[in-house]
Amino acid sequence: MNAxxxxxxxxxxxxxxxxxxxxxxxxxxxxxxEVLKRPIKKVPTLQGRTxxxxxxxxxxxxxxxxxxxxxRLSADVVSxxxxxxxxxKGESYKDTLLTLAAYGVDLFVIRADAAGVPxxxxxxxxxxxxxxxxxxxxxxxxxxxxxxxLEQVIGPLRGKKIAIVGDILHSRVAxxxxxxxxxxxxxxxxxxxxxxxxxxxFFGARMTPNxxxxxxxxxxxxxxxIQKERMEGGLLPSEEEYRASYxxxxxxLALAKPTAPLLHPGPxxxxxxxxxxxxxxxxxxxxxxxxxxxxxxxxxxxHCLVGGGKA
Ligand code: CP
Numbered sequence: 001m002n003a004x005x006x007x008x009x010x011x012x013x014x015x016x017x018x019x020x021x022x023x024x025x026x027x028x029x030x031x032x033x034e035v036l037k038r039p040i041k042k043v044p045t046l047q048g049r050t051x052x053x054x055x056x057x058x059x060x061x062x063x064x065x066x067x068x069x070x071x072r073l074s075a076d077v078v079s080x081x082x083x084x085x086x087x088x089k090g091e092s093y094k095d096t097l098l099t100l101a102a103y104g105v106d107l108f109v110i111r112a113d114a115a116g117v118p119x120x121x122x123x124x125x126x127x128x129x130x131x132x133x134x135x136x137x138x139x140x141x142x143x144x145x146x147x148x149x150l151e152q153v154i155g156p157l158r159g160k161k162i163a164i165v166g167d168i169l170h171s172r173v174a175x176x177x178x179x180x181x182x183x184x185x186x187x188x189x190x191x192x193x194x195x196x197x198x199x200x201x202f203f204g205a206r207m208t209p210n211x212x213x214x215x216x217x218x219x220x221x222x223x224x225x226i227q228k229e230r231m232e233g234g235l236l237p238s239e240e241e242y243r244a245s246y247x248x249x250x251x252x253l254a255l256a257k258p259t260a261p262l263l264h265p266g267p268x269x270x271x272x273x274x275x276x277x278x279x280x281x282x283x284x285x286x287x288x289x290x291x292x293x294x295x296x297x298x299x300x301x302x303h304c305l306v307g308g309g310k311a
Pocket of ligand 1: 058063142265
């Protein structure tokens with residue numbers, strides 16, 4: 001998206017975006033956050049529009065917040081559950097989406113285990129498509145809410161050092177965070193065991209297995225979930241080894257700036273990639289990320305279905 005003010009057809013990743021486009025989403029999210037503070041947290045903006053959440057992979061935060069975001073904007077919501085659907089009888093993703101589209105869905109929020117499913121969906125249906133996470137490729141609304149939360153605490157990301165630590169190899173959050181934070185002028189560092197780092201870093205990020213180098217003087221630290229479900233044999237050193245070398249805890253967070261906040265996109269393996277006490281402590285932004293997610297997703301729905309000027 002750019003600053004021109006046109007409607008956002010789809011949100012798949014940040015290719016073609018510029019900083020002004022991101023700022024427009026953040027301004028709209030500010031307006032949505034104001035709505036969420038009112039006694040009646042609902043506006044008629046999307047009355048008569050239909051949003052379908054189609055999650056072929058499990059989710060708590062992304063799905064709940066998109067459904068709540070759509071309802072707060074007065075849209076109708078179709079919540080598709082794969083486990084009780086005709087997918088179980090062998091129906092394809094394509095026929096599932098075509099069927100839902102025939103009911104007049106205006107926007108699909110899609111999460112899939114395979115990279116590229118939301119992009120393919122844009123060729124199958126005429127509705128807008130928002131990527132809610134596809135394989136290890138992208139999770140753009142998570143990156144938007146991460147950047148939005150971070151800027152509220154540490155100010156503009158331009159020139160800031162952001163360290164992302166953990167299972168980088170399998171992480172769509174790391175990719176989208178690196179893409180968006182770089183677009184906003186941050187210096188992104190990726191760190192984790194060599195077996196959990198990709199062959200080449202992405203979106204101009206720096207990459208090192210040396211945690212101290214990545215965390216040194218960082219303005220913010222993002223811990224990532226160890227994705228046990230995507231772990232092929234031998235990639236993860238023992239959990240004990242991981243904890244000893246890469247866990248974000250008081251000692252490792254002390255390598256960053258004393259003011260650096262801790263973020264985690266969730267879900268969290270408490271006391272594995274992050275010390276649970278730190279996640280519950282005053283430097284943790286974990287629940288602020290969740291809260292921001294609602295305002296950001298309202299803003300994304302608004303720009304996809306209404307667009308134009310300010311909300
Ligand atoms: N961060 C995130 O995508 O969480 P969920 O899998 O719970 O949606």
